[in-house]
Amino acid sequence: MKKKLWSMSFNSATLVLIPAAIGINYLGKLFAGLLKLPLWLDSIGTCIAAVLAGPIVGAICGAANNIIYGLTMDPISTIYALTNIGIGIAVGILAHKGFMKNIKGAILTGLVVGVVAVIISTPLNIIFWGGTTGNIWGDALYAWCASQGMPVWISSGLDELVVDVPDKLAVVLIVFAIMKGLPKNLVSLFHSDEEIENLDHTDELK
């Protein structure tokens, strides 16, 4: 993987990856809901895009994902684009550093991404919702912390943490499994800065 980490040149394959990734996010969320799983699983696509095409594309996926949710299902989710941008960047960087190559690295990535999500989401939760998340377990913890007189950022942070860290860990492990199964030649499509090698002997003499 010799792709430049912060490359801003996007080839067509990379651009087409973005809507596919957003679709995958949506399906993850849909199925987690249908199977009544206690997780969101709505960032699988963003993480796949970040692993395949780097942090910038991951960030774009995250942002576009929430803007489109905002325009179609839940306007408030638009603001959480910030969280998904953070997730995309974190996964992109860690994958580039080789963390997604083995299961240990993937678990570590999942934990880091979970913490990143908590750090970004908590202030947003406090500004827009007064600190709760709408998740029953998280909010129960919030209520308990609040009744113990803990400051709002701790209660809210813990509320987000108990939901986000397991969720992101599951997401990254799913992404890890999917990456293992992808054909190798597909992966090279998303590297925009590769050069064309010359097979003409006449040109070599020049």
Add this chain to the structure above:
Amino acid sequence: MASLNIEHLKYKYPGTDRLALNDISLSIETGEFIGIIGRNESGKSSLCQAIAGLIPNFYKGAYGGKVLIDDIEVKKVPVDELCETVGTVFQNPFNQVTGAKATVYEEIAFGLENMGVPKEEMIRRIDRAMELLDISKYRDRYPFDLSGGQMQRMAIAGVIAMHPQVIILDEPTSQLDPQGREEVFQAVQKLCGQGITIILVEHNMEKIAQYSNRVALLDAGTLIDFDTPQKIFSRVDLEQYGVEAPVYTQIGKRLNLTIEDTGCYPVTLEEAKTVLLRKGGNDPVWL
């Protein structure tokens, strides 16, 4: 005047060691209908994509030799400029729907909008393309609601509207049901004789024999033969390349019936009829 010239074309996909195209040279005249045959992974799609400039400009990898259309060297022209010279239709019609347009009419406009074609000209070209592909009646339908055959004809219309000199159809019917296949072949037949050079990759040898002026037989990235369908399908070693000759040729081979002036076996129903009639006077030979 040859319109399409391929000179010593070699190509390796990134991260592979095998030459997907190994020193291919051939030339094609304007308006010819060329069939490309060979087993899976023999280099048919790679050859198509090299003519369309997608190899090497989309895939990168290692490249040698030249593909020239008139005097344009495709490697040196970005794909987005080349698409007004060479048009490509792919296997899966579903993947060719842009997903950004609400009607068939708008869908066909996609390429023209990108190329900056003025609106009046755009409307003229779309109407003409829809007529040619016989999809005018689906004008206001939602692209994803079409059947496979209709969708594939819409994809061809989108490519034809760009007015290319060469159009490549890479297994355009392999994902379709029998009815969809027939629809697409009828559309392809209509395209013949429009003065466009057509290159068709197809597993149905009857169709290849029916339409092609010449056929390129590929195996393991090398060009085994490039000749008339009669010559190609009369080869005794055909099965070695994973190709089964058209049923008329097989009958000809079994019955040892050849066309008099070329010594080849018949490849189409018409030819088979002629040969049989000649052999048996006015009555078919078996009477």
Add this chain to the structure above:
Amino acid sequence: MKTISLYVDKGTMLNKIAPESKIWYVIAAITIPALMGTRWAGIVLIAVSAALLLYGKVLKRTLPLLAVSGFVLLTVLIIQGMFWWGNETPLFALGPAVFYREGVNYALGILINIINILMSFCVLILTTKPSDMMENFVRRGFSPRFGYVFISVFQIIPQMTETMSTITDAQRSRGMETEGSLAVRIKAFIPLIAPVIMSSLINTKERALALEVRGFNSRKKKTFLNDEVKTAGDRYIQIALPVLIIAAAVWRVTQWLA
């Protein structure tokens, strides 16, 4: 036509004015109450949005969107009403649960803010065709390639959902359990979603190729088959709304200084 867009053409003025004007309205509706710092501004804007939605014949379609956040808003009211830090004065009690005046008041502020954001968004998204909005952006210089990426999502999601339901049916008919204990349900998730993920990733190649041969990366100036969505009044709306936002900011500053 299958799309996740919530747009419906009701033929009202709201469908005809430029999408940019409606975006300015959303920005104004969110920033003006924030700048002025009074709840009344939020309440007035909720009323304005409701009037616009009624005029646009889409007020009823606003309800499902409000319902999405409704549940969360309810939990906000309960949790803050009972546990907010500043809670002192009991307001009422439901059995053992005591709600306090301060917490309920705080939650009410959140409620007004969220409902205002939701309703102003609805003015935009229920009356605007996403592709019209994006085409207008591209006309103003937004990248057509990214415009495509954005618009295609609206159609790709329903297509993927369809593929998904085919797979779900197939897996169920092969005897996969999708109900039962948590472990069973977790086990079901991967075989259900992995095939769609794989195929959509593999399809990106052909999709990208098909776009490239239709001039997707063209550097020529793009032309448009459809005419621009705009009216004569748009110019004035797009001046008036920014002026109102500035006025709100000025008002706030003078309040500070006074």
